[in-house]
Amino acid sequence: MNDEQNPNRQHSAESNAIPEQKPLSPRRILLGVAVALIILMVIAATGILRRTHAGTALAQRTEELAPPTVTVAPAQPGAPTEAIVLPGNVTAFTDAPIYARTDGYLEHWYYDIGARVKKGDLLAVIETPELDKQVAQAQSDLATAQANANIARIQAERYTNLVKSDAVSQQDTDTYVNQAASTAAAVKSAQANVQRLLELQSFEKVYAPFDGVVTARAVDTGQLISSGSSGGAGTELFHMQALQTLRVYTNMPQLYSQTLKRGMKVELTFPEYPGKDFEGTLVRTADAIDPVSRTLLVEVDIDNRTGQLMPGALAQVHFKTPRVGPTFIVPSSALIFRRAGLQLALVVHKDVAHLVPVVIGEDDGATVQIISGLNSGDQVIQDPPDSLIDGQKVTVVKPGSEPPHEGGLQP
Numbered sequence: 001m002n003d004e005q006n007p008n009r010q011h012s013a014e015s016n017a018i019p020e021q022k023p024l025s026p027r028r029i030l031l032g033v034a035v036a037l038i039i040l041m042v043i044a045a046t047g048i049l050r051r052t053h054a055g056t057a058l059a060q061r062t063e064e065l066a067p068p069t070v071t072v073a074p075a076q077p078g079a080p081t082e083a084i085v086l087p088g089n090v091t092a093f094t095d096a097p098i099y100a101r102t103d104g105y106l107e108h109w110y111y112d113i114g115a116r117v118k119k120g121d122l123l124a125v126i127e128t129p130e131l132d133k134q135v136a137q138a139q140s141d142l143a144t145a146q147a148n149a150n151i152a153r154i155q156a157e158r159y160t161n162l163v164k165s166d167a168v169s170q171q172d173t174d175t176y177v178n179q180a181a182s183t184a185a186a187v188k189s190a191q192a193n194v195q196r197l198l199e200l201q202s203f204e205k206v207y208a209p210f211d212g213v214v215t216a217r218a219v220d221t222g223q224l225i226s227s228g229s230s231g232g233a234g235t236e237l238f239h240m241q242a243l244q245t246l247r248v249y250t251n252m253p254q255l256y257s258q259t260l261k262r263g264m265k266v267e268l269t270f271p272e273y274p275g276k277d278f279e280g281t282l283v284r285t286a287d288a289i290d291p292v293s294r295t296l297l298v299e300v301d302i303d304n305r306t307g308q309l310m311p312g313a314l315a316q317v318h319f320k321t322p323r324v325g326p327t328f329i330v331p332s333s334a335l336i337f338r339r340a341g342l343q344l345a346l347v348v349h350k351d352v353a354h355l356v357p358v359v360i361g362e363d364d365g366a367t368v369q370i371i372s373g374l375n376s377g378d379q380v381i382q383d384p385p386d387s388l389i390d391g392q393k394v395t396v397v398k399p400g401s402e403p404p405h406e407g408g409l410q411p
Contacts, residue, residue, distance in 0.1 A: 067393040072379040075328035088250035088315040092241035101203035104128035117208040124206045142190035149183035156180035212242040251295035267318040328370045345381040355390040
């Protein structure tokens with residue numbers, strides 16, 4: 001019997017060739033979906049947590065870096081103040097440019113720079129040919145006016161005598177009398193013109209107005225000289241300064257302004273004379289405090305008949321002052337210069353900037369003496385930033401330590 005004839009055998013062979021698959025249960029399907037959802041939720045939660053942590057760290061870092069970073073140091077106590085040294089500007093007692101009063105050409109000059117002259121010494125001669133001609137013409141006009149006035153006077157006197165006997169009319173007499181008065185006035189006018197021109201002619205010679213030194217000569221022989229009378233700029237011939245007595249101007253802080261007395265003796269020192277003191281006298285003050293610098297302008301006069309000192313120099317003016325209590329020394333770089341005046345920045349409550357006005361005493365360039373505005377233990381900000389304001393939060397670091405890292409954040 002073949003396979004075609006045995007159907008049972010054929011069916012058995014087909015059953016052995018294809019195994020049967022059992023269907024998935026609903027529980028197993030739900031379990032797989034739940035596991036997949038859990039995995040997705042874990043991944044999402046991890047990402048969210050990392051982003052939240054990075055955002056929190058960034059906000060915290062931003063808040064830390066927002067306040068400016070500053071270094072502080074306590075104010076160092078200074079020695080009790082019994083004297084104050086201020087810079088002073090030395091000027092001549094009298095300082096004057098010498099100008100010409102007439103136009104012309106410089107004929108000759110007699111003194112050069114550095115020459116010591118007395119009042120009335122001839123400095124220069126100006127040649128004025130045009131002015132000389134004007135003087136000659138004015139004198140001729142005066143002579144003519146005088147001749148006319150003399151004739152008018154004689155005629156008026158004659159008619160005045162004749163009118164008494166009715167030999168001439170009163171009208172003719174009045175005419176000649178008025179003519180005599182008019183010509184007399186013309187004479188006075190001509191005399192005034194001659195006098196004016198003679199005075200201008202006298203300015204051909206330039207004299208020293210005071211005892212002093214010629215510090216500048218701005219002209220030379222043959223140069224055209226202009227007096228400025230025609231509207232242009234005048235020509236400066238010389239510059240003179242009186243050096244027998246020098247004026248020294250300095251600015252005294254307001255705190256010490258009431259200690260100054262006119263007539264008090266003041267010591268002065270000059271860098272070109274190390275170890276040598278000069279004595280001056282306080283002669284006057286401005287009697288008003290400068291509202292910008294809060295200082296009083298002071299003038300000290302010093303005898304310079306020996307000629308040792310020169311105007312334009314810088315002097316150190318030493319004033320004896322009463323003690324003003326504790327003083328402190330701070331670096332010059334700690335000062336804040338603003339419209340409100342000199343200020344220092346302090347750190348209060350550990351991280352808050354506080355600006356206080358101060359008054360300075362001696363200043364040697366690197367450090368300054370604070371005589372008012374600071375107390376013992378105050379923490380002074382060194383090199384404060386320009387944008388610092390009162391009440392602003394700051395980050396305080398120790399001098400010499402590294403500032404906080406300002407790089408990027410790592411997620």
